[in-house]
Amino acid sequence: MIRLIKKAITFTLLLCLTSIFLTGCWDRTEVNDLALILAAGIDKGKDNNVELSAQIYIPQGSQGGQSGMSGGGSSGGQSFVRSAEGETIADAMAQLQVVLTREIFWGQNEVLIIGEKLAKEGISEHIDFWMRHSEPRIRANVFVSKERPKKVLGAMPELERDTAKQLRKIVQTDIGVKVTVKDLSEMLSGESNAAVLPYVENLPPSQMDSKSKEVPIIKGTAILKEGKMVGKLDDKEIRGILWPRNEIKSGVITINIENEQGYISLNLLRSQTKLTPSIKNNHWRINIKTNADLEVVQNTTKLDLFDPKIINKVEQKVINEIEARERLAFSLVQKKLQADVFGFADEFQRKYPQIWKQKREEWNEIFPEVDVSFDTRVKVERTGLATGEKNKGVEH
Known part of the structure; x- marks a missing residue:
């Protein structure tokens, strides 16, 4: 009997000691404390800089407080666009974080848009960064855009929630080219050293549409050789x-x-x-x-x-x-x-x-x-x- 009591006391003490090391959720991050990136765009900035644009999701609970944001970002539905420049993409990411009150989270990033101007200069080093960085998704779909990426990201699709969803839905139809960051990296590092990317344009607003919305569509394919855009096919x-x-x-x-x-x-x-x-x-x-x-x-x-x-x-x-x-x-x-x-x-x-x-x-x-x-x-x-x-x- 005494032995059983001793074992019970020992077991209780062990449970108490173990509970000391249980961390619980003290370091958890709430969704409302994060800036969820849905899509990103990179383009040529001023003074040889790189411009990074991001389409950021607004959780429903905080929509009222964020929907009126302006000055460098365009709001639309449940997301808005912010841009920042830096000497490198990493520097631009840091500058982007400065203008946001919430911690940037790249886990939901599904689209990467590359501006035509930057694509013609060369994208190999930028894709290399995207592959090396632990946060951006390498399964994100990649596009080249005629307009600046921040303009494409700021468009307001009629049927889909945002630009990211619009572009992903189009490539999922398997009618044209579908390329991820990983696919692009493999093509640029392969023996051929050439790649194809969907080419995005903003469809002008219809004359019958009083809201004057622009809608991003895929119109052709960009051809890249040695990391640079050399042409386009219809x-x-x-x-x-x-x-x-x-x-x-x-x-x-x-x-x-x-x-x-x-x-x-x-x-x-x-x-x-x-x-x-x-x-x-x-x-x-x-x-x-x-x-x-x-x-x-x-x-x-x-x-x-x-x-x-x-x-x-x-x-x-x-x-x-x-x-x-x-x-x-x-x-x-x-x-x-x-x-x-x-x-x-x-x-x-x-x-x-x-x-x-x-x-x-x-x-x-x-x-x-x-x-x-x-x-x-x-x-x-x-x-x-x-x-x-x-x-x-x-x-x-």
Whole structure:
């Protein structure tokens, strides 16, 4: 009995001693004490400085106290924009903290916008900082903007909560290019040393919109070589890049058959592209093999899509359309901009490591001369039902 009492006393003392070392929540930080960064932008500032802009979320509980902020920041809904300049991004971050009453928190940052002026000067060192710093998210989506980033961040989307949500929703459709900070860093440090980024413009307010809102949209793609923006492609031209990069996920291809009135629109179901490099007699070649499955979603012609011969014509027309877009992209990117955004260098390096070691420094001269061939195969899996076919066998 005495032994049990002693054990109980000892156990109680241990519990008391342990409780001394329990810290509880003495160092916790409330959400209302943080400045939550939703999106960030970097651009060229004054006197060779870097301008850092941030879209900061206003928690509901403190919205009334913050919504009237002005002077360097533009308010909009549940967020506002603040900007600061510094000799480096780290310096600009410190300056940004000075003008905010709350501690900056980068854990919610989902978007990074790079101004076109800065992109043309070079972004490698800035992306390197973004990768090294422990706070900004490397999974944030990256964009290049025609306007200054703070203007894009200050836009007021009609359907989404803020600019960050607007841009993320657009890239999630998989219609165009989708690049994270991590992806961009890998592209800039890869053998090709070239990259593509979605290009953002503010859509002018509609004449019917009395509130005169600007809405950020993705309009084309920025091409980067050796960390600098060297050109831009429109929406049609970027399609020719997505096929070789095996990044085409969805889309509609509309064709017309020769000597036939009307159009046929086909929806892409799935696609796969493989690059096969070869070097013979110092002649560098690469074959782009693409397999695509589609379905007919609209037919305004009088063609019978149940006829195998007609389907063969449709498939050949789609092949011609895909390869025409690829050739257009190659004529601009390979011949004019000379930026290997297709990743050809990585393919040659993997297949011919010894030759690549010898020729790596000459890649800028080799790439424009690489002979490209296409092997595109298309299959129309579903043709849909015409009105007449739907009514067959239906009793009235």
